[in-house]
Amino acid sequence: MYKTIDKNDIDFLLSVCEKDDVIVGEDISEDFSHDELGGVEKYPEVLITARSTEQVSKIMKYAYENNIPVTPRGQGTGLVGASVAVHGGIMINLSKMDRILELDEENLTLTVEPGVLLMTIGQYVQERDLFYPPDPGEKSATIAGNINTNAGGMRAVKYGVTRDYVRGLEVVLPNGEIINVGGKVVKNSSGYSIKDLIVGSEGTLGIVTKATLKLLPLPKKAISLLIPFPDLEMAINTVPKIIKSKSIPTAVEFMERDVILAAEDFLGKKFPDNTSDAYLLLTFDGNTKEDIEKEYEKVAQLCLECGAYDVFISDTQERNDSIWSARGSFLEAIKASTTEMDECDVVVPRDKVAEFIKYTHDLQNELNVRIKSFGHAGDGNLHVYVLRDDMDEKQWSIKLKESFDHMYGRARELRGQVSGEHGIGYAKKGYLHESQSEVYMDIIKSIKTAFDPKNLLNPGKIY
Amino acid sequence: MYKTIDKNDIDFLLSVCEKDDVIVGEDISEDFSHDELGGVEKYPEVLITARSTEQVSKIMKYAYENNIPVTPRGQGTGLVGASVAVHGGIMINLSKMDRILELDEENLTLTVEPGVLLMTIGQYVQERDLFYPPDPGEKSATIAGNINTNAGGMRAVKYGVTRDYVRGLEVVLPNGEIINVGGKVVKNSSGYSIKDLIVGSEGTLGIVTKATLKLLPLPKKAISLLIPFPDLEMAINTVPKIIKSKSIPTAVEFMERDVILAAEDFLGKKFPDNTSDAYLLLTFDGNTKEDIEKEYEKVAQLCLECGAYDVFISDTQERNDSIWSARGSFLEAIKASTTEMDECDVVVPRDKVAEFIKYTHDLQNELNVRIKSFGHAGDGNLHVYVLRDDMDEKQWSIKLKESFDHMYGRARELRGQVSGEHGIGYAKKGYLHESQSEVYMDIIKSIKTAFDPKNLLNPGKIY
Numbered sequence: 001m002y003k004t005i006d007k008n009d010i011d012f013l014l015s016v017c018e019k020d021d022v023i024v025g026e027d028i029s030e031d032f033s034h035d036e037l038g039g040v041e042k043y044p045e046v047l048i049t050a051r052s053t054e055q056v057s058k059i060m061k062y063a064y065e066n067n068i069p070v071t072p073r074g075q076g077t078g079l080v081g082a083s084v085a086v087h088g089g090i091m092i093n094l095s096k097m098d099r100i101l102e103l104d105e106e107n108l109t110l111t112v113e114p115g116v117l118l119m120t121i122g123q124y125v126q127e128r129d130l131f132y133p134p135d136p137g138e139k140s141a142t143i144a145g146n147i148n149t150n151a152g153g154m155r156a157v158k159y160g161v162t163r164d165y166v167r168g169l170e171v172v173l174p175n176g177e178i179i180n181v182g183g184k185v186v187k188n189s190s191g192y193s194i195k196d197l198i199v200g201s202e203g204t205l206g207i208v209t210k211a212t213l214k215l216l217p218l219p220k221k222a223i224s225l226l227i228p229f230p231d232l233e234m235a236i237n238t239v240p241k242i243i244k245s246k247s248i249p250t251a252v253e254f255m256e257r258d259v260i261l262a263a264e265d266f267l268g269k270k271f272p273d274n275t276s277d278a279y280l281l282l283t284f285d286g287n288t289k290e291d292i293e294k295e296y297e298k299v300a301q302l303c304l305e306c307g308a309y310d311v312f313i314s315d316t317q318e319r320n321d322s323i324w325s326a327r328g329s330f331l332e333a334i335k336a337s338t339t340e341m342d343e344c345d346v347v348v349p350r351d352k353v354a355e356f357i358k359y360t361h362d363l364q365n366e367l368n369v370r371i372k373s374f375g376h377a378g379d380g381n382l383h384v385y386v387l388r389d390d391m392d393e394k395q396w397s398i399k400l401k402e403s404f405d406h407m408y409g410r411a412r413e414l415r416g417q418v419s420g421e422h423g424i425g426y427a428k429k430g431y432l433h434e435s436q437s438e439v440y441m442d443i444i445k446s447i448k449t450a451f452d453p454k455n456l457l458n459p460g461k462i463y
Numbered sequence: 464m465y466k467t468i469d470k471n472d473i474d475f476l477l478s479v480c481e482k483d484d485v486i487v488g489e490d491i492s493e494d495f496s497h498d499e500l501g502g503v504e505k506y507p508e509v510l511i512t513a514r515s516t517e518q519v520s521k522i523m524k525y526a527y528e529n530n531i532p533v534t535p536r537g538q539g540t541g542l543v544g545a546s547v548a549v550h551g552g553i554m555i556n557l558s559k560m561d562r563i564l565e566l567d568e569e570n571l572t573l574t575v576e577p578g579v580l581l582m583t584i585g586q587y588v589q590e591r592d593l594f595y596p597p598d599p600g601e602k603s604a605t606i607a608g609n610i611n612t613n614a615g616g617m618r619a620v621k622y623g624v625t626r627d628y629v630r631g632l633e634v635v636l637p638n639g640e641i642i643n644v645g646g647k648v649v650k651n652s653s654g655y656s657i658k659d660l661i662v663g664s665e666g667t668l669g670i671v672t673k674a675t676l677k678l679l680p681l682p683k684k685a686i687s688l689l690i691p692f693p694d695l696e697m698a699i700n701t702v703p704k705i706i707k708s709k710s711i712p713t714a715v716e717f718m719e720r721d722v723i724l725a726a727e728d729f730l731g732k733k734f735p736d737n738t739s740d741a742y743l744l745l746t747f748d749g750n751t752k753e754d755i756e757k758e759y760e761k762v763a764q765l766c767l768e769c770g771a772y773d774v775f776i777s778d779t780q781e782r783n784d785s786i787w788s789a790r791g792s793f794l795e796a797i798k799a800s801t802t803e804m805d806e807c808d809v810v811v812p813r814d815k816v817a818e819f820i821k822y823t824h825d826l827q828n829e830l831n832v833r834i835k836s837f838g839h840a841g842d843g844n845l846h847v848y849v850l851r852d853d854m855d856e857k858q859w860s861i862k863l864k865e866s867f868d869h870m871y872g873r874a875r876e877l878r879g880q881v882s883g884e885h886g887i888g889y890a891k892k893g894y895l896h897e898s899q900s901e902v903y904m905d906i907i908k909s910i911k912t913a914f915d916p917k918n919l920l921n922p923g924k925i926y
Contacts, residue, residue, distance in 0.1 A: 104812075104814075105706075105707045106703035106704075106706060106707055106813060106814040107703070107706070107812050107813045107814055108706055129709060130709075149652050150650075150651070150652045150656070151652075152649075152650040152652075156649055156650055157649070160627065161649075161650055163656075163659070164623065164627055173902065173906075177900075177902045179900060179902055179903055179906075181903070183812070183878050183879075183880065184812040184813075184878065185810045185811065185812060185842075185843055185844075185878075185879060185880050185883070186615075186619055186620070186624075186810065186813070186841075186842035186843055186844070186883075187613075187615040187619055187624055187810045187839075187842055187843070187844045187883035187884050188613070188663075188810060188880050188882075188883065189612050189613045189614075189615075189663050189808075189882040189883060189884050189885060189886045189887075190880040190881045190882045190887060190895055190898070190899075191887060191895055191899065191903075191907050191925055191926070192660055192663065192664055192668075192907050192910055192911075192925075193613070193626075193659055193660065193662070193663050194903065194906060194907075196626070196656055196659035196660065196662075197655055197656065197659065197660055197910075199656070199659075200651075200652050200655065200656050201655055205655075216711070217709035217710070217711060218709075240569035240570070241569075243568075243569060243570070243571055244568045244569055246592060246593075246680035246681075247680070248679070248680060287757075291754060294750075345652075347648040347649065347650045347651060348648065349567075349570050349646070349647040349648060350569060350570045350647075350649070351567075351569040351570055376650075378649075379648075379649035379650055380648055380649055380650070381648075381649070381650045415646050415647065415648075416646075416648060417646065417648050417651050417653040418653045419651070419652040419653045420648070420650035420651065420652060421650050421652050422652060423652045424652075424653060424654060432653055432654055435653070436653075436654065437640075437642060439636065439640045439642050440642055440644070440654075440657065443636075443642075443657060443913065443914065444654050444655050444657075446912075446913030446914075447655055447660075447910060447913055449909075449913070450906065450909030450910055450912070450913050451906065451909075462654055462655075463654070
């Protein structure tokens with residue numbers, strides 16, 4: 001169906017790009033054949049390092065005219081195979097388009113190229129007393145990757161998700177045309193919101209080549225509370241009560257002792273406490289220590305009333321860093337503790353988190369497979385990992401499917417969604433299909449066709 | 464092209480609805496032939512008062528099969544003709560589906576029917592110490608109307624717009640199918656965001672029959688500052704400096720003396736001060752008086768440094784109400800001061816507001832037409848009114864077009880958008896088309912076709 005890359009195509013690509021930016025066939029590094037989780041594997045036929053929007057536009061136009069599939073790629077930190085070239089063709093690596101283009105302090109916007117890393121943005125704005133709130137665990141992801149999955153991260157409880165901070169986008173469409181949607185404006189009611197359709201579309205509707213982000217003033221202070229509980233259910237059941245008490249922490253994470261132990265192993269550093277079975281980790285931010293204290297005192301009291309053993313206050317940068325760097329390493333730590341794993345990134349209503357996690361605990365015993373989890377108790381987004389350990393290929397494939405079928409099924413019953421922030425990509429297509437009506441899937445397909453009638457941009461993803 | 468309503472159609476509608484809920488031909492009230500501004504006029508052939516999603520679904524399915532256009536309608540408070548049945552057919556009035564269905568305090572969501580008024584929601588949640596931040600001036604609009612225009616209102620500076628508070632929707636599609644998008648979940652990365660496509664689509668992609676809204680805890684206190692300036696340019700030029708100072712007020716409105724005088728006339732009540740040419744009206748909210756004072760003191764100082772005559776602090780409910788009810792009456796007051804008017808609702812980057820308003824002042828003299836404005840200086844969304852006064856039909860049509868051509872043209876040059884929050888509807892189609900590329904308009908059209916291949920749902924709007 002798709003055209004195979006030949007010498008003419010390579011000649012064209014060399015006419016658009018520098019020689020070193022066009023890598024063909026076996027010279028392509030293995031890194032570009034998979035993403036972070038590695039369950040989906042396939043090499044592109046040619047790998048392009050893009051340096052400008054014009055290049056991306058010319059290549060996309062050529063690919064469109066010649067029926068060649070194109071896969072956009074950032075840092076490859078995804079977990080669902082969205083940036084894997086499952087149909088071969090051209091992969092466009094955007095990670096070298098990584099300049100910060102403009103800080104506009106009067107409109108509180110930052111305009112960046114797609115390959116800028118989340119950690120670069122964080123540091124850049126913080127140095128200028130500004131704040132880009134979305135805070136996914138993976139700080140070495142590109143901003144365009146975050147936009148394409150509508151990444152949420154830790155601070156979604158108080159500050160919302162990536163979508164809420166994207167004001168404008170420059171996008172190369174599947175036919176190579178360049179469009180600008182949104183801008184620096186705060187409000188917009190001028191036709192369908194193509195910007196919001198591109199956000200979360202996993203590189204299937206257009207290639208993001210520039211983004212204008214909304215910034216906030218930097219809260220001057222943040223204090224974290226680490227709160228040990230006798231068990232996880234008790235910990236998580238406290239969260240809806242915190243919300244109901246009209247307190248909105250910046251973050252509410254849950255963690256279990258064995259994940260903390262894995263992180264200690266992985267980092268070679270001790271966590272402030274590992275004696276309890278389960279913990280909540282809360283952050284509060286504000287402009288003065290007193291403001292924040294007022295806010296967290298009632299929450300601390302509420303946690304103690306709900307059975308917490310203690311409340312450890314962490315108000316130094318050093319201690320905060322130690323706790324949050326452990327939290328940031330959970331995925332890597334769990335990955336290092338087994339041979340292979342796959343992830344279920346469901347989101348359920350906040351008051352159903354405890355029920356879902358209890359279900360995965362029971363499932364672990366019932367199916368005799370290790371299942372580890374951590375996640376965002378405050379926004380209902382869970383990261384649940386099924387571990388292969390010493391299973392052979394066949395056992396693993398059966399066990400994984402069985403675990404996923406159960407978990408996605410349960411999430412549906414609890415009125416959850418297949419993915420909170422990691423997307424559908426290639427790996428979760430079946431579960432999206434099961435969770436949605438035919439009508440919904442038909443709409444998704446017609447929108448894709450409206451943008452990309454030849455199905456050339458990142459084909460094989462989402463549906 | 465469309466089928467004209469006949470007796471069979473009426474019989475079908477009577478089989479789905481109560482007799483009193485089906486009104487035909489000349490029995491239809493004149494109210495339903497236009498919206499608030501009245502520039503677009505046309506009667507539907509039949510007016511249905513809907514009582515349930517199932518009714519809406521059945522009627523839509525019938526209309527789809529029989530090629531009859533359908534126009535959804537709320538309170539008719541729109542300003543661009545989006546809820547006028549420009550092709551006749553069936554109008555579905557959803558304003559009687561007005562129940563609050565569920566307050567979920569653990570997930571901080573409110574689920575409502577489409578016809579609930581904004582003021583009803585505001586009061587309901589406030590009584591429960593909760594907060595629905597979007598605050599458009601027109602409080603008697605329905606929530607579905609707000610969703611369909613992605614209304615922003617006064618508090619967008621700090622809290623964002625309607626889109627940011629819509630978590631889930633139930634929607635009747637043009638073919639009559641019912642879909643649910645989103646839900647109570649805080650994060651979502653599960654396929655294209657149909658929810659965000661429906662928000663702001665002005666009833667052209669589906670009929671919203673239920674909405675789940677995100678709530679916040681109610682800030683315990685709000686203080687307003689009324690700040691007189693020697694002239695409007697000086698007032699508005701202060702706003703980017705306020706933003707740059709890292710202070711985010713809840714609202715930043717600008718107003719001129721003659722609009723204040725019109726409001727005094729209209730309401731028969733004095734405004735706290737009317738001696739200066741121009742004013743900024745700022746609000747700050749928070750949980751204690753002290754917190755808020757800390758916040759506004761530096762802003763007050765900054766305004767004085769930028770040339771403000773004084774800073775009037777309004778910290779009693781009574782005084783706040785008096786100022787904000789005047790602000791809320793500006794549209795009505797301007798309307799009452801002339802024979803007819805039309806509105807330009809552009810949004811420009813925050814730092815271009817002064818430039819745009821100065822342009823409308825010059826235009827007023829140049830074209831010899833009265834142009835009055837007020838609006839949201841903090842988010843760049845302006846409401847600019849061209850007044851007919853004693854012009855005859857022909858003069859008015861020429862003068863209005865000339866004024867609009869100039870203003871929308873200038874907004875484009877300043878990288879603004881045609882509409883900040885009132886939508887495109889029927890009246891502003893030409894200006895949307897001029898401001899967007901062919902490519903963008905083609906995408907809009909293909910999305911519409913994907914949802915509504917027969918172009919039956921609210922046809923003749925947006926493009």
